[in-house]
Amino acid sequence: MMTGTEYIESLRQLKTEIYAFGEKITNFVDHPLFRPHINAAAVTYDMAHEPEFEDLITVKSHLTGKKISRFTHIHQSSEDLVKKIKMLRMIAQRTGTCFQRCVGFDGLNALYTTTYEMDQALGTNYHTRFVEFLKYVQENDLMSAGSMTDPKGDRGLRPSQQADPDMYVHVVKRTDEGIVIRGAKAHQTGIVNSHYMIIMPTVALGEADRDYAVACAVPVDAPGVFHIFGRQTNDERRLEGEIDTGNARYAVVGGEALTVLEDVFVPWDKVFMCGENQYAGMLVERFACYHRQNYGGCKCGVSDVIIGATTAMAEYNGVAKASHIKDKITEMVHLSETMYCCSIACSAEGGKTPSGAYFVNPLLANVLKQNVTRHIYEICRLAHDIAGGFIATLPSEKDFKDAKTGPYLEKYFRGVSDVPTEYRVRMARLVENMTGGTALAESMHGAGSPQAQRVMIMRQSNMEHKKRLARRLAGIPEQD
Numbered sequence: 001m002m003t004g005t006e007y008i009e010s011l012r013q014l015k016t017e018i019y020a021f022g023e024k025i026t027n028f029v030d031h032p033l034f035r036p037h038i039n040a041a042a043v044t045y046d047m048a049h050e051p052e053f054e055d056l057i058t059v060k061s062h063l064t065g066k067k068i069s070r071f072t073h074i075h076q077s078s079e080d081l082v083k084k085i086k087m088l089r090m091i092a093q094r095t096g097t098c099f100q101r102c103v104g105f106d107g108l109n110a111l112y113t114t115t116y117e118m119d120q121a122l123g124t125n126y127h128t129r130f131v132e133f134l135k136y137v138q139e140n141d142l143m144s145a146g147s148m149t150d151p152k153g154d155r156g157l158r159p160s161q162q163a164d165p166d167m168y169v170h171v172v173k174r175t176d177e178g179i180v181i182r183g184a185k186a187h188q189t190g191i192v193n194s195h196y197m198i199i200m201p202t203v204a205l206g207e208a209d210r211d212y213a214v215a216c217a218v219p220v221d222a223p224g225v226f227h228i229f230g231r232q233t234n235d236e237r238r239l240e241g242e243i244d245t246g247n248a249r250y251a252v253v254g255g256e257a258l259t260v261l262e263d264v265f266v267p268w269d270k271v272f273m274c275g276e277n278q279y280a281g282m283l284v285e286r287f288a289c290y291h292r293q294n295y296g297g298c299k300c301g302v303s304d305v306i307i308g309a310t311t312a313m314a315e316y317n318g319v320a321k322a323s324h325i326k327d328k329i330t331e332m333v334h335l336s337e338t339m340y341c342c343s344i345a346c347s348a349e350g351g352k353t354p355s356g357a358y359f360v361n362p363l364l365a366n367v368l369k370q371n372v373t374r375h376i377y378e379i380c381r382l383a384h385d386i387a388g389g390f391i392a393t394l395p396s397e398k399d400f401k402d403a404k405t406g407p408y409l410e411k412y413f414r415g416v417s418d419v420p421t422e423y424r425v426r427m428a429r430l431v432e433n434m435t436g437g438t439a440l441a442e443s444m445h446g447a448g449s450p451q452a453q454r455v456m457i458m459r460q461s462n463m464e465h466k467k468r469l470a471r472r473l474a475g476i477p478e479q480d
């Protein structure tokens with residue numbers, strides 16, 4: 001397994017084509033816009049070597065028997081699913097942000113289980129191919145991006161009905177050697193600092209959409225692949241200094257990009273679905289549920305930091321003993337631990353799929369993610385309430401260092417007399433950074449918008465059973 005430093009060095013070997021702020025980036029590894037995201041992903045590699053976390057972050061491969069990173073593992077029990085959540089929480093507590101590696105991890109598990117069932121039903125050999133790829137990923141401790149979301153164009157139309165056929169990734173050519181794909185994947189977390197992208201369809205597909213039923217693994221630096229990096233709230237502060245960024249080492253959320261696939265060749269040994277539209281829905285659902293499972297792990301770890309920062313702010317402001325402050329912080333803990341409970345529950349209630357790999361309880365995983373779309377907003381609202389308005393009005397780090405303005409800022413931004421002004425400013429910037437627009441939107445749309453969960457919650461709710469329970473108690477006979 002790689003260390004964080006080895007992982008960072010491995011990125012230098014790639015020819016990843018990246019654009020940001022209207023320019024082609026030549027050395028993304030050392031660029032201040034990208035480096036914090038790389039540092040966050042590197043933590044997943046470094047912590048695997050810390051004895052305290054060995055049991056959570058490393059595991060024995062069921063394929064080779066070798067010790068591997070859990071991020072490349074296929075869940076072999078519900079205990080594995082629970083350990084995944086504990087691992088995500090621990091890492092998020094250290095980074096205070098998204099460390100990106102879970103998306104590809106979920107893509108690997110979704111493909112493992114789906115290709116097995118597809119082969120059983122259709123006589124294809126995708127699972128064998130996929131297992132060979134998986135062994136390669138495990139052996140080399142690679143980071144994969146989970147590439148599901150297509151740009152989607154007109155959301156009211158199917159992929160094959162779009163005015164522009166490239167709005168969903170599709171196969172444009174099949175040869176004896178492989179396939180050629182075209183399109184783009186949107187909102188790609190951690191892709192610029194990954195090794196591979198795991199491409200999957202984004203919706204269930206009908207017969208007319210067969211060319212869109214494609215799953216495959218593509219190196220992030222393959223010919224025809226390039227990435228246009230997305231902006232985040234206050235990202236330009238990274239180019240200026242340290243304090244104003246809030247979390248200078250690790251930044252906000254994952255570092256997302258629009259990844260363009262301009263006629264990309266994929267050899268057959270890296271193709272795991274090609275035209276089997278009837279299995280696209282299963283793949284989407286498996287990935288979505290595995291990914292929704294995560295949010296009570298990582299978001300709870302991030303919330304642990306927000307709650308700690310908010311409590312510190314209350315102390316620095318001299319209001320920590322006020323009863324409404326204590327009550328609001330209690331509420332923040334309650335909201336956060338509710339998300340964690342849901343993650344643990346959907347993992348513990350997971351079950352075995354025909355491939356032998358374990359899958360989460362889909363109803364509980366969707367309930368969890370629905371809670372996250374609300375609880376994170378409420379946690380952040382309470383953090384803003386307690387921290388005070390200066391998180392929105394603080395002058396810059398440069399003004400604090402300026403000979404004329406610095407002494408005045410030092411004097412007038414002090415809270416309690418025994419805490420240096422700089423500590424209060426640093427903590428305020430951390431709260432501002434962790435509770436801002438980009439982080440909130442990720443809680444809303446990451447792993448699917450709220451309505452996607454409501455559709456699955458209703459489908460999984462077993463309403464007939466609930467109606468039968470009510471009829472029996474009300475003394476109404478069973479209907480024919």
Ligand SMILES: Cc1cc2nc3c(=O)[nH]c(=O)nc-3n(C[C@H](O)[C@H](O)[C@H](O)COP(=O)(O)OP(=O)(O)OC[C@H]3O[C@@H](n4cnc5c(N)ncnc54)[C@H](O)[C@@H]3O)c2cc1C
Pocket residue numbers: 103146147148149150151152155156186187188189190253254256441442445446447448449450451452
């Ligand atoms: C920070 C972040 C990180 C992400 N990381 C990844 C990643 O690593 N990999 C990946 O593949 N994806 C990723 N995503 C994408 C995420 O899964 C999508 O944002 C999500 O599925 C919503 O899709 P969208 O953004 O296109 O929004 P839209 O689909 O445009 O949704 C906007 C609204 O329209 C509604 N809507 C959409 N379609 C319909 C319809 N047909 N009928 C009625 N209502 C509709 C939705 O419910 C929602 O309310 C990430 C997103 C974010 C914000």
